[in-house]
Amino acid sequence: MIDSLPKPFPALDVSEDRNPAMRLFGLRFFQDQTVLEYLTEFLSVVSYPKWLADGEPIRDPLPPLSVLRSWSDQKLRYKPPVRLNLKLFALLGASRADSRHETHLEHYRMIFDALRRSISSDQSAERIVRVLEELLRGYQGAGLNRTWCAQTFYPVTASLITQETLWNDTVAKKRDVRDWNEAVSHFHTFFSVSKHRFMARGGELLYLQICNALTRDSESTADLARRVGITENEGSLETLHASLQDGLAAVYGVQVRSLDRLVEYIEGLHPETHGLTNEDSGDGSNAQVCGWCPRDSWQEGYLFAVELSRVLSAALDPIERLELLMTGCTLQVLRSLCAQSARYAEPPAPNGRGGVLGYAWIFTHPYSASRPSRLASQRNLQAVQALIYRALRHPALQDNAGRAGARTDLKTLNKEADTKYGHKLFLSLGKKLGIIAPLKGSGARFVMTDGLLRYLVMALLRPEERCTDRVFIERLYRHYGIAVEGENLTDAVLWSGLPANSSVQPERGSWLAEMLRAGGFLTELSDACAVVRHPFGKLRDDRRNA
Template sequence: MNSQFFPNYDDYSINEHNSQIQTYGHRLYKDQTLYEYLLEFLLVFISPKSEGLTKYDEVKRDRFYFNDLKDESKQIYYYPTPRMGLKRFIFFNRSDLEKRFEVDRFALEEHRKHLKQSIQVETSAYNHEFALDVIQDLFYGYNGIVGKRSWFAQSLLPLAPEIIFTESIGNKKTRSEILQPEKNLLIDIDRKFQFNQHMFMARGGEVYYLHVLQGLKQFPPECREIISNKLKELVTSIPQLSSLADFVQSEWEDFIDLEETKEDFHYIKKKIEVIPKDYEDVAPYTVKELQNLLNSELDTFEKVELLGMLIAIQIIRMMTHRSNKVLNIEKKQPLVIDLTKVTQGAIRKQAVQSYEQLEENLFRAIFNAYDEEKESHKKNAITDAAKDTSLLVRKLGKDIGLVIPPTGVNMRMTLDENLVKILVLTLISPGERLLFTTFLQKCYEQYNIIIGPKEAELHFDDVAYLNDFNENERIFLELLRNCGFLKNLSDATSIVENPFKG
């Protein structure tokens, strides 16, 4: 066992993995997109789970909860449902033509034929084919991740448990040569995907799930229940979608007759690995921020968007905290926010230098576990290490608007209206208020964000340009006011308020 990691599995050897995994957990990967962190985290949350591998029938009714993980020697397993029939129904006809294999075209045609016999159209003005197109368009209207991906790699927004899909990877040779329409069982067409490889849902959501568990272990049980209920409320916000998704998938399963196959394909098995124990230092912040955001009364779509961005910010914090620990750096890694438009000013210079140092530390930290002999056979080991550490944080930062410019030099951190909203909604409980000066302190304490001169003075020895941070602070004050979060008690005193109380 290795007490430096969480959970502390009996039979897990972290040293067998590459240096990025040993440093930042199993694992954070460059190809995972912003929303896929959120989707994978929610997939774990909504799925039946067990501590240690067990029979699905023993856990299938237990969903929408966080493990209490009293015994850290047992690995966490979760059991998501593939729902490939529903996924094909939604995405196939809208996906890249080159990636529409004939065997899936055949399966979709059979699915739609069966659905036509199962639905009723109460007006002669529309036929069954049109009705199915409307249903398909309805689902597709909630698309979250599409692009030029194959249909089986696309995703919807997590507004119903039935449309939070696990990753599925289709092998071209299998789907174009081995599987043949009308020669294979329809169930085989669905089963012949890879469900345990990681390409887009690359374990980042699992890492975040474990991090939330670290935090929940430091709070009373009521907190676990509150967050579980709020997340369940979020992902069940449109029950009509659940009913419709369940209908489309269950009709497909009835048609292919799962009972006759003598094999249960309602679930697959996935296991969660480990993360550094150091993450637990910032885990209480993560839990409290998550709770505040979930308790805020927002439009469901906006809450989903902000939650995805919050996870990215928290992962950046986890990684920067871990790099400091590994490198024995005592001071926090500051996130200097540049809100000014002065290209040659002291703020710009400090923000650029600060961000360069952040990326350098993230990359340097992996060499603490880097084994040149073990990784010498990998031609691009160092390049991949950069992509999965400093460049991963850069990508997440740019995706949420925290790191600018989108392309080019002089990268630094800034804030837009969405990021300001996240700060307010996560640092202040709904309906409560903080003095502006206290709010700046909390931004620094929890997110390492430096905006004004008082926080800058804690980090930088050169006090000559600290006055330049006054302008930065003034711009931030105006940004809060324009977003509707600021109230003036007097000329000298302002308060910041989270107004989203139910």
């Protein structure tokens, strides 16, 4: 167990971060950030210009490896656009009626009329505008109960990734603003873009974890790769950086260019609004500033980088790739909470070792799990939550939170850490992802879903790779601490503080094999041997460059 406070990456001054959870896990994983918004924020950092110190803008998904290796205490900044014209046109009709200010309605009508006048067609121009509005509304992703500007698009293209923008309703009422031009002329008075209420920095933290891993020395990463079973060729930092650079650059291809043109056209219907809300200093001085991640998180960051590289290099349908990336980002948050907690708290029991990162998750069949396996998974989930709880009570974190000058008392900080950033975040996020059930009531346990299993096949195998089912089960435990059967399940039971018990093992053959077979991932060669197969080939270079 580590005795000192976590060191930040990059090496920023974090002395004012008193909340135990932020100080332990980084700035920050937060309960109000949705599964979709973790991915969207991650892609926002990937897709838009980035700056380190006063250097030139970095337009590639990742900084060059030489820049990463010399990165010390500079803040990472990035600048996604504010697209108020687009959001107003597409999402006003999907927002709560009581959240629509009169200035919003006024500008919506202006955008609608400007678009209608620009259409020359034998059909009704107004009907075409309505169709376009419904088309763009179909990309509504998260925040259905929020004001239109605070909602998030599903990121089918980078042009739909926008900066979090909140309408300051109280200020608008107090100032009695009645004109849209007045509202955008005083943009930072009537709107907020830096509260991080929904784009809460979780996606930024995932991006920083990858950068952190790529700054490590080759000897450390090679040792982790050997323990997990990653080949030297795939796991070298140079290969991994190049693969991620290519894969992240190819997330969006030529198929979205027509949509990009439509987005740009609608956003440009009122240039004054776009100009006033997208100040560009040219040097990133007015850009978003990323937080930090724990330096020790390079291990889970490295595994995340390898898994993303495999998903991105497979010839997948673009929407399916986004769905898999969304699962991967959320799973990485859950893994990060457990891995960092395992460094700062004693395990539940001395006998079990857990996966490579020191923890274990006991997964069960979603519908037909036996009573002993359900109870073991329930106990394991409780042990995981207790691990996170104990880590947040680490003496160094408690001393830091309670030292003189803190504006919030220690009891309040601990309660906030538990509910918004700690074990309750783990539980709620697992339920949102569908891997903890039931959603309500007692008896919560880990369950394997078809969507999760599909992601795990894509992330644990390279495109077209085959491995035995035994090897696949071992990779599950090494990468994620996921135990389903055999020796790993026995170890996970011991890690959870339970006695070894053969009744938790599958009774009528492997339920995981049945799910793999149903998904088209398993080929049985004999009664004693089966092969798990990645069903997709490698993304061709010509498609990457499209």
